[in-house]
Amino acid sequence: MAKITIYTDGSAKGNPGNGGYGVVMMSGKHRKELSEGFRLTTNNRMELLSVIVALESIKNALSDVEVFSDSKYVVDSVEKGWVFGWQKKGFKGKKNIDLWKRFLLIYPKHNVKFHWVKGHAGNLFNERCDQLAVEAAETLDLLIDEGYEQIGKTNLFDS
Numbered sequence: 001m002a003k004i005t006i007y008t009d010g011s012a013k014g015n016p017g018n019g020g021y022g023v024v025m026m027s028g029k030h031r032k033e034l035s036e037g038f039r040l041t042t043n044n045r046m047e048l049l050s051v052i053v054a055l056e057s058i059k060n061a062l063s064d065v066e067v068f069s070d071s072k073y074v075v076d077s078v079e080k081g082w083v084f085g086w087q088k089k090g091f092k093g094k095k096n097i098d099l100w101k102r103f104l105l106i107y108p109k110h111n112v113k114f115h116w117v118k119g120h121a122g123n124l125f126n127e128r129c130d131q132l133a134v135e136a137a138e139t140l141d142l143l144i145d146e147g148y149e150q151i152g153k154t155n156l157f158d159s
Contacts, residue, residue: 002028003064006054009119009129010046010071011137018142019043021050022132024125025057032057033128037136041145046133047071048099055106065112070119070126078107079114098147 004027012019020037034053038046051067051074058065069075077083083100091097117126 003066004058006051006065006067007117007123007125007129008047008050008054008067008069008071008074009126009133010043010048010050011130011133012041012043012046013137016040016042016148018137019046019145020133020136020139021046021053022129022134022136023050023054024128024132025054026125033132035132035136037139037142038145038148039142041148044071044073045096045099045145045148046137047074048096048103050129050133052099052103052106055103055110055112058110061109063110065110066115067112068115068117068123068126070117072116075114075116078112096147098151 004025007024008021010019010021018037018039019041020035023034025032025034034057036053047069051069054067055065083104086094086100087104091100094100117123119126119130
């Protein structure tokens with residue numbers, strides 16, 4: 001089975017604001033691009049969602065996967081093991097719990113290694129992901145980031 005290389009990026013116009021994610025996946029001679037836009041979200045949510053969607057789209061279990069992201073939030077959370085500690089503590093005081101739980105469902109199904117890349121530094125695939133994410137955030141048919149908007153509604157009544 002060929003190794004799968006994934007580049008991911010997220011974007012938000014305002015933080016929060018409308019946002020999107022972009023993914024470029026490559027394996028052998030195959031290449032696939034994914035993107036979606038949301039009407040109200042954050043940059044970190046889009047960075048994390050891009051990784052989740054990419055991993056969820058892999059058909060073969062236990063694939064060898066390399067993920068390249070310019071998000072220190074995502075890369076460090078996984079590679080430094082923070083997210084696994086958050087999980088043990090019930091994610092108390094953490095943001096994006098819905099997405100981290102979703103990530104933790106798909107992550108063990110593959111052999112995943114994360115790599116941080118500097119954003120906007122001329123990396124062809126990182127630049128393409130950025131373009132996909134920005135274009136997705138600017139579309140007219142934006143989806144609802146239910147995890148974010150539900151949390152926002154809940155917080156209105158928690159004071």
